[in-house]
Amino acid sequence: MTNDIPKPTAWGDEYDVLRQMRELDQRARMGGVGRTRAAYTTQRSFVEVVEEDAVAAEQDSIVVQRYRVKTNSFQYLICRTWDGTTEGSTDVYVAKPPHLRVAVGTDFTQRTVTATPDGGGSAVPATETVTPAYSTNSEIFAYEPEGGTGVVTITTPNTAVTWLDINAEERQWLLPLRAIEVCVNGVPRKMVIRGGAPV
Numbered sequence: 001m002t003n004d005i006p007k008p009t010a011w012g013d014e015y016d017v018l019r020q021m022r023e024l025d026q027r028a029r030m031g032g033v034g035r036t037r038a039a040y041t042t043q044r045s046f047v048e049v050v051e052e053d054a055v056a057a058e059q060d061s062i063v064v065q066r067y068r069v070k071t072n073s074f075q076y077l078i079c080r081t082w083d084g085t086t087e088g089s090t091d092v093y094v095a096k097p098p099h100l101r102v103a104v105g106t107d108f109t110q111r112t113v114t115a116t117p118d119g120g121g122s123a124v125p126a127t128e129t130v131t132p133a134y135s136t137n138s139e140i141f142a143y144e145p146e147g148g149t150g151v152v153t154i155t156t157p158n159t160a161v162t163w164l165d166i167n168a169e170e171r172q173w174l175l176p177l178r179a180i181e182v183c184v185n186g187v188p189r190k191m192v193i194r195g196g197a198p199v
């Protein structure tokens with residue numbers, strides 16, 4: 001099976017969901033310890049807890065869909081299902097994680113923050129971008145959280161945004177990389193750093 005659930009390395013709601021999925025999946029692969037099972041299709045990956053009580057089983061199961069990003073927007077992504085070989089033909093709206101959303105009407109690829117220049121001084125505006133970027137055909141994993149995604153229904157077309165990006169790639173707002181010159185043992189060297197506003 002090549003469609004492994006990625007290892008979570010960041011905290012938050014997305015971390016908790018991804019951690020639970022991996023734990024259930026790993027237990028299932030070790031022979032059903034804890035009465036779990038994993039099932040995979042070309043459309044979705046299922047990681048389920050098999051319980052005597054059907055209600056408990058439903059509550060403990062998580063359905064994760066693998067997608068390819070086709071279009072980036074302010075608060076959501078337009079995606080197509082992807083199984084590693086075949087891409088779906090229907091557009092699916094997937095909400096971005098809350099910390100990556102921006103207000104409609106601004107530039108959704110960057111934001112301006114106030115940063116202090118290296119070496120101190122007055123704070124100045126600096127531009128951050130989402131890193132890694134949501135590029136065309138980049139892959140994401142999404143699930144349908146209880147209580148909704150917090151993104152309102154898209155009016156054109158009239159589509160509910162029920163899926164939420166788990167953020168397995170740990171996307172975040174970061175300042176751009178820039179080169180600085182430093183002196184090491186009397187020899188000038190160039191370093192590439194991220195962070196701080198230009199001096």
